[in-house]
Amino acid sequence: xxxxxxxxxxxxxxxxxxxxxxxxxxxxxxxxxxxxxxxxxxxxxxxxxxxxxxxxxxxxxxxxxxxxxxxxxxxxxxxxxxxxxxxxxxxxxxxxxxxxxxxxxxxxxxxxxxxxxxxxxxxxxxxxxxxxxxxxxxxxxxxxxxxxxxxxxxxxxxxxxxxxxxxxxxxxxxxxxxxxxxxxxxxxxxxxxxxxxxxxxxxxxxxxxxxxxxxxxxxxxxxxxxxxxxxxxxxxxxxxxxxxxxxxxxxxxxxxxxxxxxxxxxxxxxxx
Amino acid sequence: xxxxxxxxxxxxxxxxxxxxxxxxxxxxxxxxxxxxxxxxxxxxxxxxxxxxxxxxxxxxxxxxxxxxxxxxxxxxxxxxxxxxxxxxxxxxxxxxxxxxxxxxxxxxxxxxxxxxxxxxxxxxxxxxxxxxxxxxxxxxxxxxxxxxxxxxxxxxxxxxxxxxxxxxxxxxxxxxxxxxxxxxxxxxxxxxxxxxxxxxxxxxxxxxxxxxxxxxxxxxxxxxxxxxxxxxxxxxxxxxxxxxxxxxxxxxxxxxxxxxxxxxxxxxxxxxxxxxxxxxxxxxxxxxxxxxxxxxxxxxxxxxxxxxxxxxxxxxxxxxxxxxxxxxxxxxxxxxxx
Numbered sequence: 001x002x003x004x005x006x007x008x009x010x011x012x013x014x015x016x017x018x019x020x021x022x023x024x025x026x027x028x029x030x031x032x033x034x035x036x037x038x039x040x041x042x043x044x045x046x047x048x049x050x051x052x053x054x055x056x057x058x059x060x061x062x063x064x065x066x067x068x069x070x071x072x073x074x075x076x077x078x079x080x081x082x083x084x085x086x087x088x089x090x091x092x093x094x095x096x097x098x099x100x101x102x103x104x105x106x107x108x109x110x111x112x113x114x115x116x117x118x119x120x121x122x123x124x125x126x127x128x129x130x131x132x133x134x135x136x137x138x139x140x141x142x143x144x145x146x147x148x149x150x151x152x153x154x155x156x157x158x159x160x161x162x163x164x165x166x167x168x169x170x171x172x173x174x175x176x177x178x179x180x181x182x183x184x185x186x187x188x189x190x191x192x193x194x195x196x197x198x199x200x201x202x203x204x205x206x207x208x209x210x211x212x213x214x215x216x217x218x219x220x221x222x223x224x225x226x227x228x229x230x231x232x233x234x235x236x237x238x239x240x241x242x243x244x245x246x247x248x249x250x251x252x253x254x255x256x257x258x259x260x261x262x263x264x265x266x267x268x269x270x271x272x
Numbered sequence: 273x274x275x276x277x278x279x280x281x282x283x284x285x286x287x288x289x290x291x292x293x294x295x296x297x298x299x300x301x302x303x304x305x306x307x308x309x310x311x312x313x314x315x316x317x318x319x320x321x322x323x324x325x326x327x328x329x330x331x332x333x334x335x336x337x338x339x340x341x342x343x344x345x346x347x348x349x350x351x352x353x354x355x356x357x358x359x360x361x362x363x364x365x366x367x368x369x370x371x372x373x374x375x376x377x378x379x380x381x382x383x384x385x386x387x388x389x390x391x392x393x394x395x396x397x398x399x400x401x402x403x404x405x406x407x408x409x410x411x412x413x414x415x416x417x418x419x420x421x422x423x424x425x426x427x428x429x430x431x432x433x434x435x436x437x438x439x440x441x442x443x444x445x446x447x448x449x450x451x452x453x454x455x456x457x458x459x460x461x462x463x464x465x466x467x468x469x470x471x472x473x474x475x476x477x478x479x480x481x482x483x484x485x486x487x488x489x490x491x492x493x494x495x496x497x498x499x500x501x502x503x504x505x506x507x508x509x510x511x512x513x514x515x516x517x518x519x520x521x522x523x524x525x526x527x528x529x530x531x532x533x534x535x536x537x538x539x540x541x542x543x544x545x546x547x548x549x550x551x552x553x554x555x556x557x558x559x560x561x562x563x564x565x566x567x568x569x570x571x572x573x574x575x576x577x578x579x580x581x582x583x584x585x586x587x588x589x590x591x592x593x594x595x596x597x598x599x600x601x602x603x604x605x606x607x608x609x610x
Contacts, residue, residue, distance in 0.1 A: 157543075
């Protein structure tokens with residue numbers, strides 16, 4: 001969005017002077033992702049335990065030294081537990097920028113300047129996890145997130161990172177007036193219609209979700225703004241939703257090149 | 273607002289969509305592993321495509337096209353930005369500086385020496401309670417029970433009084449090595465992390481560990497197995513205790529960077545120090561893994577006393593020399609050649 005970012009947005013200016021906004025992921029979403037990660041990670045450890053137990057039992061039948069094999073197996077499991085605590089997040093985040101749990105909830109870790117993180121930042125933010133989860137259940141991290149403008153826990157502050165929920169870029173079609181306007185409808189529509197930014201966004205959002213609404217609900221929603229705008233520009237139409245569509249089309253397309261005929265035609269000889 | 277020269281949104285989108293989709297497809301390809309995974313022919317296309325989509329975004333914003341279109345272009349440029357300016361976009365000289373070989377031969381010991389004060393403080397915070405714990409327990413063995421549970425001390429003492437003639441049972445070495453990795457490296461990393469609380473967390477862990485290790489030593493010695501535990505510790509002690517001190521010192525250092533940030537904002541000072549100090553934490557972790565292997569497979573083995581003493585002593589000398597002297601003097605390429 002161009003104007004007035006929400007307070008959970010962070011603006012990043014690129015070297016190309018493009019400013020884009022990242023939505024910061026909040027504690028709830030991150031907690032869900034973390035729980036999924038724990039399940040996945042310790043699930044892997046459980047699989048390893050099962051393998052070790054089977055191998056111990058299976059191997060011991062021939063050699064008859066169950067205890068020695070079991071002890072070595074426990075040693076391996078200990079190393080796996082260590083990796084689950086200290087290595088799991090580091091490797092995922094340093095290579096892909098997100099752990100499986102973060103993938104599942106659609107968030108990723110980036111630096112505060114909006115770039116992907118590397119090994120250093122991943123290492124720091126996950127080392128500091130040990131401080132964030134004190135005294136129990138990430139209370140320290142939660143306090144830090146509350147005090148920080150970017151929902152950063154201590155690890156994020158130290159590593160200069162933040163967790164964002166990037167929008168999936170999906171192309172949306174431009175709004176079109178359908179069915180095409182009839183001359184009768186256009187006859188009384190003023191040549192210039194100006195809408196302020198809020199009105200434009202409101203009408204646009206309404207027109208985009210119009211298909212999903214029942215007829216009565218559509219009319220009810222449209223009426224909230226249609227009569228006001230109609231009165232202001234001196235235009236009436238029996239259907240409030242249709243009125244909004246016509247007004248929007250004219251306000252947005254009028255005077256532009258390749259405008260549809262329903263809009264005010266491009267000025268003669270004007271601008272091409 | 274007179275926008276007579278602009279295209280309608282529909283016409284604009286129709287004209288430019290092929291480029292957007294091309295960039296989107298490249299972004300999806302590069303999602304895993306970054307730009308390195310792309311074909312050379314694709315890499316060449318990324319930069320011009322990215323720039324032209326940036327221009328489209330600016331156009332869309334200026335022409336007040338609808339929010340979904342602007343959002344779409346923002347998402348596209350954001351993804352491409354990540355692809356172009358990611359950590360893999362480093363220059364070659366930066367890569368050389370960050371190489372693994374350099375980290376071990378030069379960066380780690382240098383970083384330790386650069387934070388001499390914190391390291392000495394950490395050593396004091398560890399070894400003074402250590403000595404106190406040992407001495408107090410030697411004078412009155414019940415002191416150890418205040419620091420370490422009695423139920424843990426008694427079997428430990430029995431184990432050491434047996435000596436090492438039998439060595440360890442098969443499998444025991446791997447078990448203990450695994451446990452030491454889990455426990456000791458965990459302690460060291462936690463000791464570092466808690467330095468964020470103005471260094472107090474690190475100080476706490478250092479004192480606590482120093483005191484309890486000292487008390488255990490003192491207790492076992494007071495029960496007449498002092499020679500055995502000494503022989504056990506000497507193999508890996510320099511690596512293990514040294515690494516705990518280094519990790520603690522690193523923790524003190526990040527704590528101090530918040531207390532006394534100098535001319536920088538506190539957060540910036542903290543971030544810079546943390547990046548400098550990270551190599552110490554990595555080094556300490558590797559030292560502890562080495563110590564775990566020695567402790568598991570060597571320290572309790574049936575090797576003769578003299579060999580154990582010699583190995584322990586050699587390790588101590590090598591380690592000290594490495595920390596104190598490795599990487600001194602100018603680096604190749606660092607001092608400007610003519």
